[in-house]
Amino acid sequence: AQSVTQPDIHITVSEGASLELRCNYSYGATPYLFWYVQSPGQGLQLLLKYFSGDTLVQGIKGFEAEFKRSQSSFNLRKPSVHWSDAAEYFCAVGASGGSYIPTFGRGTSLIVHP
Amino acid sequence: EPEVTQTPSHQVTQMGQEVILRCVPISNHLYFYWYRQILGQKVEFLVSFYNNEISEKSEIFDDQFSVERPDGSNFTLKIRSTKLEDSAMYFCASSESWPNYGYTFGSGTRLTVV
Numbered sequence: 001a002q003s004v005t006q007p008d009i010h011i012t013v014s015e016g017a018s019l020e021l022r023c024n025y026s027y028g029a030t031p032y033l034f035w036y037v038q039s040p041g042q043g044l045q046l047l048l049k050y051f052s053g054d055t056l057v058q059g060i061k062g063f064e065a066e067f068k069r070s071q072s073s074f075n076l077r078k079p080s081v082h083w084s085d086a087a088e089y090f091c092a093v094g095a096s097g098g099s100y101i102p103t104f105g106r107g108t109s110l111i112v113h114p
Numbered sequence: 115e116p117e118v119t120q121t122p123s124h125q126v127t128q129m130g131q132e133v134i135l136r137c138v139p140i141s142n143h144l145y146f147y148w149y150r151q152i153l154g155q156k157v158e159f160l161v162s163f164y165n166n167e168i169s170e171k172s173e174i175f176d177d178q179f180s181v182e183r184p185d186g187s188n189f190t191l192k193i194r195s196t197k198l199e200d201s202a203m204y205f206c207a208s209s210e211s212w213p214n215y216g217y218t219f220g221s222g223t224r225l226t227v228v
Contacts, residue, residue, distance in 0.1 A: 034216060043118065043205065043219035044157070090157060101170055102217075104149075104157035 002027040004093045006105035013081050014113045021076040021108050023065075023091030032094035033074040034102055035065055039087045047089075050074065061085070086112040116140040120206050120220035127196055127227055135191045135223045137206030146189045147207040147217065148181065150174070157205070163189065196227045 003026045013019055025031055032051050036044040048059025055067040065076045074091060088109050092102035119138040127133050139146050148160040161171040163181055178194045189208075193200055203224050207217035 036219075041221065043120075043221040044207075044217075045219070046216040049216050092157075101147075101159050101162060103159070106156045 002031060002093045002095045002103050004091050004103055004105040006089075006091055006108050008108045009106070010109045010111060012111040012113060015083050016080050019076075019078045019081045019085070019110070021089050021091075021110070023074045023076065023105060024072050025074065025091075025093040026072065027093060027095055029095070032102070033065070033067060034092040034094070035059065035063070035074075035076050036090040036092060036104075037061075037087045038090065038107075044090065047076070081110075081112055083112045083114060086110055116218070118206055118208055118218050118220035120204075120223050122223060123221065124224045125226070127225070129198060129227055130195050133193050133196055133225060135193075135204050135206075135225070137189045137191070137220055138187050139189055139206070139208030140210075140218055141187070143208035143210050143218070145169075145209045145211070146181075146183070147209075148191045149205040149207065149219075150202040151205065151222075152199075152202045160191070193225075196225075198227050201225055201227045 005024045007022050034049045035047040037047050038044050047063050048057045050057045050067045057065050063078050065074055067074050088107045090107045091105040094102040121136045146163040149157050151157045159172050161175045162169045180192045182190050203222045205222045206220045209217045
């Protein structure tokens, strides 16, 4: 079965600073990988996804993520964080060889200081 | 942009009572899902539903849970006899076709069992 780990429960950055949120997955074959964001009082919004092809994936709101098979990672990045990016971020992995139902990580809470 | 709508946003119920959580998926979506998130923990898959039947369910989705699509628009999750540990945020999601394209989530129903 697939699993996903987000090692950072909280991340604090200053507005304008760069951001990297870590995600590591465990799955034997090629995974499908997702990043979702949850703003306070909102549902989960899909930021980006990786299925195949270019390992650097561009998403909405200026986010990108890079799939590194050798490291079993799919880290989310943004070059310059805005105060409105403060939210909960979830990484998810879906198994390409069986159930496609994504398994979610615990989430990372992003705090942005002015 | 089309939305998944969940009602109510917050429900408080007494232990042992039945609750029904309601969802209106996006109108042209064919696959429907329920997830839950216990405070501070992972987002966990409960059940997926397609063509008027359950297509997949997790170990969490035991006999106290049931889902239904009573008409052409609503998708409900019923918890027959609530327990304290059922307190969580419940998310409904839908997807247009094959699930790996990424879901659209609702904003959730916070269920508090007292």
